[in-house]
Amino acid sequence: MTDLRSAQWYAGDDRNAYIHRAWMRRGLPDGAFSGRPHIAIANTASDLTPCNIHLNDVADSVKAGVWEAGGVPLNLPVVSIGETQVRPTAMLWRNLAAMAIEEMLRANPIDGVVLLGGCDKTIPALLMAAASVDLPAVVVPGGPMLTGHFRGAPLGCGTDVWRLSEEVRAGTLSHEAFMRSESAMIRSRGHCNTMGTASTMASMAEALGMTLPGIAGTPAPDSRLLALSHETGKLAVDLVAAARRPSDVLTKASFRNAIVTLAAIGGSTNAVVHLLAIAGRAGVDLTLDDFDQIGSGVPLLVDLQPAGRHLMDDLYRAGGLHAALNEVIDLLDAEAITVTGRPLVEHVAGAEIWDETVIRRRAKPLLDDAGIAVLKGNLAPDGAVVKPAAASPELLQHRGPAVVFDSVEDLHARLDSPDLDVTPDSVLILRGCGPRGYPGMPEVGNLPLPAKLLAKGVRDMVRISDARMSGTAYGTVVLHATPEAAVGGPLALVRTGDPIILDVPARRLDIDLPAEELAQRTPSQTSTAAYAAPTRGWERLYIDHVMQADKGADLDFLTGASGPDVGRESH
Incomplete structure (x- = not known):
């Protein structure tokens, strides 16, 4: 009993041990306090x-x-x-x-x-x-x-929510059919x-x-x-x-x-x-x-x-x-x-594959190189990530003009506007959604595609943000750009029309502009006004102490183990 940590509470015949045992006697046998x-x-x-x-x-x-x-x-x-x-x-x-x-x-x-x-x-x-x-x-x-199944086809929860909702926006699936799928999803x-x-x-x-x-x-x-x-x-x-x-x-x-x-x-x-x-x-x-x-x-x-x-x-x-x-x-x-x-x-060792359409043999993989790719460059000096397995191969090397959204609200307000100056080659950029900017680094990195492009059959574009995306999502989506815009990262300086270069094989993510020009820029007031600014509670503590994505977005005072010792006796 004395070798157990719980003995610090239950062993002995003093008042403290009495209290600890007595209050736990709600059906526990006597032996519960003697070596178990x-x-x-x-x-x-x-x-x-x-x-x-x-x-x-x-x-x-x-x-x-x-x-x-x-x-x-x-x-x-x-x-x-x-x-x-x-x-x-x-x-x-x-x-x-x-x-x-x-x-x-x-x-x-x-x-x-x-x-x-x-x-x-x-x-x-x-x-x-x-x-x-x-x-x-x-x-x-x-x-x-x-x-679950809908119209005879299996449904992947999350993934098919994104897919079906985009089909509604594209006009290829009725809203009524989309609503009927809800009861089959879970x-x-x-x-x-x-x-x-x-x-x-x-x-x-x-x-x-x-x-x-x-x-x-x-x-x-x-x-x-x-x-x-x-x-x-x-x-x-x-x-x-x-x-x-x-x-x-x-x-x-x-x-x-x-x-x-x-x-x-x-x-x-x-x-x-x-x-x-x-x-x-x-x-x-x-x-x-x-x-x-x-x-x-x-x-x-x-x-x-x-x-x-x-x-x-x-x-x-x-x-x-x-x-x-x-x-x-x-x-x-x-x-x-x-x-x-x-x-x-x-x-x-020795575990067997029973269906090779689900689990491929090493000699016949879906992709030869499926690891998460870490990108660096002047748009993400401390790194950004992309999942090549969920991306469009033809977009893994891409150059296109930026279309910038300063916040999630800005995205929702303008994305489907007929006046949005966007083409399939554009690079959609969402900022202000990192650990401090939102706060909490939400799963909004898989930006919906503009409605006018969906209507033309476009189903993927390069998208870049300091946010995360749902693990059920897909597409050529660059995430966790670090440092985030809200702490002065380069994403804060991008303007619509700037040339963006994504080169996954080379592990690069860059804005193709001279360093001197970027140094002269300041973040837009629209962007900075949207950053989170809580005044109390957990959100205030979080904002003050959260680290960047490349550090796991943990709080700076919680890294490292501090062990099981409580430090003080009660009563």
Whole structure:
């Protein structure tokens, strides 16, 4: 008992121990306070986070596993963020959720934790918190929903929302038909069924070694998710006994494996920001350039929307994440261990592909080089990212005149104007949407195309912003331009008509103007007037301390782990 962290609360016969035990006797047996590890279940279930509603059922299975292994399971509701629900953007609250979870894990009498997440920001926030506290921890991803169908065709939630809404704007789909698709879009419990950010971050958690091997991608309604959750509860007790902590698992080697995985599955660009933030909490020296250097040459093997055709339950039946990783096992770092204590490559080795239309063989990839491309140049000195797998190949090298929008409101006001001076060669630029400018770096980087171009059959254009985009989105979209406009980045100086050069093979993003001319310019008053200027609360704290995208957009005072010690006794 005395070796357990929870013993600091429960061991002994003094008044403090009496109080701690007495208040927890709500059905717990006497043995709960004499040598059993106490396992928190950090649970992001919420009726306002639709993708995570089912996590209470998952928590029940985790609890059963904890009890079976000799532990004491304790449900710990934590901050939950519904990607589709909260305003102004879910990303504004990721750091708040991570900070609150961190503090609750540190403050409570627990020896280990099972992290339940699904919707986009929940797994990143949970991992950031766990890395900071460094108690034994393991993730249970909530799993994707089953595929819905409309007019006999499968629907990819998110991806097909963007596609169908553009068809309405183009006049090729009626508004009535679009509305009828709504009831078919979300077929079951679970998060997005595309390779969006939720599925990507579940895969990243497994690639990092922070899940029970084989669980990522298990559909939310599949009974095997509950069985694996039960096993995860047992594993959490073993983690405490082995004193295996996130700092043992989250190493530079594990982040290398995550980057290889990100490329092979065609994962979301949002993973870049989240992995950088998690690494920052874990004290791992991960940079934006690592994504390009490690991901370069990794083939795209998973044919899923938005980069491909299929959906997450297809990936699961085709062999799952391990089958894809077995094809690139030589690119994985053999030293990186998982929460089991064994290397990731041992769990991956021998996994079979059952449907080669969903998971391609290494010799027949969808793309030979699918890694996230990191661009630099005078338009993004500290970097910007683009996902070649979701882009139009003919636009990856492009020169065109800028059409600049100073804010999201400016975009909505002018985009569909018949007077907008725009052609298919134009480069659409949206600024003021970075971490500080909006605030929160919203998913608005995949700008809609001008209506008059949609009507002519145009379906993609080069788009550049300091924002993010949904992992379910697609197109030739350059994101996370750093520094952002609101902190004086070059994006603030672009004017409509300026020549913009995108050269993905050369990893360049430039405005083709002399440095002397740019030095003489100042940001437009329309742009600066739209920047966020909160006066109180979380938004004020966020604005004052958020770092740029190349640092994971975390708060500057939260980087690095601070451990599990509380520091003071109560009562």
